Amino acid sequence: GENVEQHPSTLSVQEGDSAVIKCTYSDSASNYFPWYKQELGKRPQLIIDIRSNVGEKKDQRIAVTLNKTAKHFSLHITETQPEDSAVYFCADGGTSYGKLTFGQGTILTVHP
Amino acid sequence: DAGITQSPRHKVTETGTPVTLRCHQTENHRYMYWYRQDPGHGLRLIHYSYGVKDTDKGEVSDGYSVSRSKTEDFLLTLESATSSQTSVYFCAISDSTGGTDTQYFGPGTRLTVL
Numbered sequence: 744g745e746n747v748e749q750h751p752s753t754l755s756v757q758e759g760d761s762a763v764i765k766c767t768y769s770d771s772a773s774n775y776f777p778w779y780k781q782e783l784g785k786r787p788q789l790i791i792d793i794r795s796n797v798g799e800k801k802d803q804r805i806a807v808t809l810n811k812t813a814k815h816f817s818l819h820i821t822e823t824q825p826e827d828s829a830v831y832f833c834a835d836g837g838t839s840y841g842k843l844t845f846g847q848g849t850i851l852t853v854h855p
Numbered sequence: 856d857a858g859i860t861q862s863p864r865h866k867v868t869e870t871g872t873p874v875t876l877r878c879h880q881t882e883n884h885r886y887m888y889w890y891r892q893d894p895g896h897g898l899r900l901i902h903y904s905y906g907v908k909d910t911d912k913g914e915v916s917d918g919y920s921v922s923r924s925k926t927e928d929f930l931l932t933l934e935s936a937t938s939s940q941t942s943v944y945f946c947a948i949s950d951s952t953g954g955t956d957t958q959y960f961g962p963g964t965r966l967t968v969l
Contacts, residue, residue: 786960832897840905841886841949845897
């Protein structure tokens with residue numbers, strides 16, 4: 744089955760800095776890669792996703808890049824703000840039934 | 856929040872007792888999923904459904920069963936709860952037809968098995 748490795752497990756940055764979280768996946772047939780943000784005690788919420796027919800997608804301060812050859816994808820957050828502090832999960836959407844295999848999560852802390 | 860509710864939101868039970876968690880959606884989405892979330896493991900798929908009465912196992916299905924008798928409800932049952940099933944359980948829905956659509960999550964159920 745699919746396997747997703749996510750790094751780092753914790754990330755601490757100063758407000759205004761950039762943050763990068765990287766995930767690798769195992770199934771070369773996978774074609775959908777979402778990123779979720781989860782605040783303490785809340786449900787995971789989709790912040791951005793990318794499909795295998797593009798290499799990069801951007802939404803304001805958030806961007807995701809995909810390297811299908813190397814089987815990895817990354818989340819980039821620029822100009823971080825304290826409200827970006829949360830746990831971020833990457834996921835591999837596989838190829839069937841929309842099943843998601845999640846990475847272990849990254850705890851991002853943005854210090855004012 | 857995408858019309859998904861879970862009940863109960865919190866439950867404390869004892870080892871060996873049966874427990875049923877309910878996920879209800881008002882979106883008429885075809886696909887429904889149950890995940891558990893534990894520290895250090897992210898979210899792991901327990902079971903999923905791709906239509907009424909159509910269900911299949913996920914990554915961590917041992918000790919769990921599911922049923923879906925109508926589009927809007929997906930039930931997760933622990934036949935005989937164990938302490939290892941203490942976790943936060945999330946339901947999710949999707950209208951995916953090709954494995955490439957957004958999953959929306961419910962608010963979660965915190966289950967403690969003593």
